[in-house]
Amino acid sequence: MNTLGCSLKYSGLHALNELRIKPVCVQSVRWKRKPRWLPVAKSKQFRVPERPKFDEGETLELRRLYDRYRTHLRAVRKYLKQEFIDLSASSSAALEGTQNEAEEHQLCLKENEEWNKQVALLREQRLLQEQEARRESILAKLVAAEERQKERMEKAEEMVREEKERAKFYITADNIDKAIEDALASPVDHNYAIDLEGHIYRGHKTKPSDVPPDELEKIQVQG
Amino acid sequence: MPFMKGKAPVRRTLKYLEAGSLVLKERIKIFCVNYNHHGNHHKGARDFVFWYLPQIQYKNPNVQVMTLTNMTPSPFITCFFDTGERMHIDIDSKTKEEVQTHLKKVICKPGHILAAELKAVQKKNNPANFGFGCDRQCICEVFGQVPCPGLVPLPKEMRGKYKYAKD
Numbered sequence: 323m324n325t326l327g328c329s330l331k332y333s334g335l336h337a338l339n340e341l342r343i344k345p346v347c348v349q350s351v352r353w354k355r356k357p358r359w360l361p362v363a364k365s366k367q368f369r370v371p372e373r374p375k376f377d378e379g380e381t382l383e384l385r386r387l388y389d390r391y392r393t394h395l396r397a398v399r400k401y402l403k404q405e406f407i408d409l410s411a412s413s414s415a416a417l418e419g420t421q422n423e424a425e426e427h428q429l430c431l432k433e434n435e436e437w438n439k440q441v442a443l444l445r446e447q448r449l450l451q452e453q454e455a456r457r458e459s460i461l462a463k464l465v466a467a468e469e470r471q472k473e474r475m476e477k478a479e480e481m482v483r484e485e486k487e488r489a490k491f492y493i494t495a496d497n498i499d500k501a502i503e504d505a506l507a508s509p510v511d512h513n514y515a516i517d518l519e520g521h522i523y524r525g526h527k528t529k530p531s532d533v534p535p536d537e538l539e540k541i542q543v544q545g
Numbered sequence: 546m547p548f549m550k551g552k553a554p555v556r557r558t559l560k561y562l563e564a565g566s567l568v569l570k571e572r573i574k575i576f577c578v579n580y581n582h583h584g585n586h587h588k589g590a591r592d593f594v595f596w597y598l599p600q601i602q603y604k605n606p607n608v609q610v611m612t613l614t615n616m617t618p619s620p621f622i623t624c625f626f627d628t629g630e631r632m633h634i635d636i637d638s639k640t641k642e643e644v645q646t647h648l649k650k651v652i653c654k655p656g657h658i659l660a661a662e663l664k665a666v667q668k669k670n671n672p673a674n675f676g677f678g679c680d681r682q683c684i685c686e687v688f689g690q691v692p693c694p695g696l697v698p699l700p701k702e703m704r705g706k707y708k709y710a711k712d
Contacts, residue, residue, distance in 0.1 A: 341696070427572070430651045434634055437647055441635040445619060448586060448638060 556599050565600025567645065568654050575609045575625035576601065579617050586638040590620035593641040624652055 407413060493501045514524045520540045523533055555561050569576065578598070580590035594612055602610045622634040622644075632652070636644050654662075675681040685693040691703075701707040 423572075426655075431632065434632060434647075434651050437651075438633065438635045441637050441639065445586070445635075445637045 553595070556596065562600055562603040565597070565604045566653075567597065567601050567604065567648055568659060569601070569605045569608055569624075569652055570654055572626045572628070573605075573608060573624050573652060574627050575611070575623075576605075577611050577613065577623040577625070578620070579613045579623070580620040581615050581617075587620050589639045589641050589644060590636050593636070593644050596641060597645060622648075 408415060410416070511524065513526045514522050515528070515530075516522060517530065521533075522539050523530055549555075549557075551557075578590065578594055580594060581587045582591070598610060598612070602608070619635070619637045621636060624632040624634070626632070634644075634647070634651070639647075672680070675684055675686070681687065683693065684690050691699070
């Protein structure tokens with residue numbers, strides 16, 4: 323592979339780097355171009371370059387073909403440009419679209435307002451119902467509390483009445499003497515026995531055979 | 546299945562997210578839902594947030610979607626536009642389906658615009674294209690086409706210097 327005295331990168335042969343190929347035969351170039359400060363060579367001093375001769379018919383035909391080709395290309399390019407402009411953000415269609423958008427936005431806002439109003443109505447109804455339910459429950463609770471209070475008062479009065487009744491039989495400083503006299507006058511004898519039928523045999527040393535069967539008394543069960 | 550954790554992991558599947566139908570307008574920048582955790586009239590809002598919010602965020606990755614909970618007595622949605630305007634949508638005692646249909650009418654892109662966008666995307670993503678910005682840089686990368694002349698030299702019949710050489 324010929325290199326021109328410089329690295330592969332500068333000569334555009336990057337592919338060789340990728341392929342990792344090492345060229346075996348490398349040739350250098352001895353003459354690139356005549357420097358501008360060198361004078362014209364003696365053999366070339368009076369050289370008159372030959373003007374190229376062009377065939378008229380050929381040039382006309384070529385020009386016709388080129389014109390045709392370039393016209394077509396220009397047409398295609400302009401068409402694509404116009405398409406790009408149409409689709410851009412500042413085109414008239416886009417601006418109309420934005421106007422439409424603004425109108426649609428207003429319509430959407432209005433629709434949303436109506437929806438909000440309806441929902442507000444529903445919410446008011448619901449809140450009213452909840453309020454009614456709360457009022458009723460509170461009333462019921464108040465009534466129940468009153469009833470409980472009444473019951474408590476009644477119970478208290480019952481207890482007071484009972485105590486008053488029993489207070490008649492209390493022994494106070496007034497009737498203590500009378501109470502002592504009554505107590506002394508009526509001794510209670512707890513020395514008695516009971517048989518299975520409930521007959522009482524009074525006395526400390528009474529035997530069952532001592533009491534005749536006619537005079538047996540049955541024990542009084544209280545309450 | 547330990548992989549799909551959570552209450553309704555189907556919400557995280559690609560199929561479910563792609564099936565979302567709420568594509569918001571470009572003007573909307575923030576979508577905020579206010580609702581409570583308790584209360585019957587908040588049930589619709591809770592369900593909407595549970596089922597449809599992932600789809601909304603997936604379809605609108607550049608919109609800030611947020612939820613604020615237990616702040617107000619009734620639920621509502623607030624949309625913030627790039628002009629600074631706000632739109633409040635009351636959703637007290639509404640089911641999630643009703644909310645979705647209303648949002649579709651009010652703040653989503655209309656059907657014909659979505660269809661046009663879909664068409665444009667298909668045109669741009671034509672898999673047959675190659676070059677800058679496409680999957681394939683050059684036609685030589687395709688199996689069955691002429692290989693890159695930088696790697697494999699072209700046969701003489703295809704090379705200009707042999708075709709037009711005057712000998």
